[in-house]
Amino acid sequence: MTPSRLQLPPGAWSTVLDCLCDRFPAIGRDAWIDRFERGRVLDALGDPLALDAPYRIGAEVRYFRAVVDEPVIPFAESVLHVDEHLVVADKPHFLPVTPAGGFVRETLLARLVQRLGNADLVPLHRIDRDTAGLVLFSASPATRAAYQALFRERRIHKHYEAIAPALPGVSFPRVRMSRLEPGTPFFRMREVDGAPNSETRIAVLERGLAGEDGDPADGGAAHWRYALEPVTGRKHQLRVHMAALGAPIANDRWYPRAGEVVADDHARPLKLLARRLAFRDPLSGEHCEFESTLHI
Secondary structure: OOOEEEEOOOOOOOEHHHHHHHHOOOOOHHHHHHHHHOOOEEOOOOOEOOOOOEOOOOOEEEEOOOOOOOOOOOOOOEEEEEOOOEEEEEEOOOOOOOOEOOEOOOOHHHHHHHHHOOOOOEEOOOOOOOOEEEEEEEOOOOOHHHHHHHHHOOOEEEEEEEEEEOOOOOOOOEEEEEEEEEOOOOOOEEEEOOOOOEEEEEEEEEOOOOOOOOOHHHOOOOEEEEEEEEOOOOOOHHHHHHHHHOOOOOOOOOOOOOOOOOOOOOOOOOOEEEEEEEEEOOOOOOEEEEEOOOOO
8 A cells, every 4th residue: 555645734743643633633643643653654764753753844754544434425426538648527525536634435536546447547636525526637647747737837727616695796707816825724724915826717607596495505595606717726715715705605614714623514515616627638739628517
């Protein structure tokens, strides 16, 4: 089994153990101690770390994942495209793209590797576990760099849809630019003063939505459907920008305020969908466009 790798982030921890416990709160401290004692947490050279190994920002830690009673995500992904270079998948809500926290087997990557029999699959980008929609995977190490460059050089167009409270006093379309930095807890982002490092184009697709039960959190009459186009790709960018405008995305557990860490409520998914991806194929030169078949 290949170990996961983590470059220790900034923080006030005294030991690697403390950092890992805070970084992955879904894994109990006793589970981490067991991994240390069994030599399942290593340094960059592959040597086991002691239980009291001191924390050092930027140090690489390797660890073997083992999740007991991993939750089953009762929603299936769809594969929209497969060729020798690319795989395009439609990810359901609640399913992580890659192993994280309490999920190892129940990830989009693990499911696709098993489904397609291709251990070389690597996601070219990520979307949140709470977000549904399109994810592109590289299927071949030989051509991976060409497709990774699409994202790095912003030559791929990403279009999202979200349901959020109406903003009748705000003019659209508009652009939201701000500086995003890690907040508290570590997995949340926040807007701070300084030069912008994030940019989102926002428009309105539909006004006055009516949910089946009239619940505004499910897209009731006080909600609109928005088109979101991230120019940059900062963590939680769309969620932070919508909350900052005064229209947090419906059923968002972390913005504008962090809620309690509770079990997933499958009846109340985050109303955010990675709807469409468009780009010029770096190998063939052809225009490619993929659209999610999911709905929010």
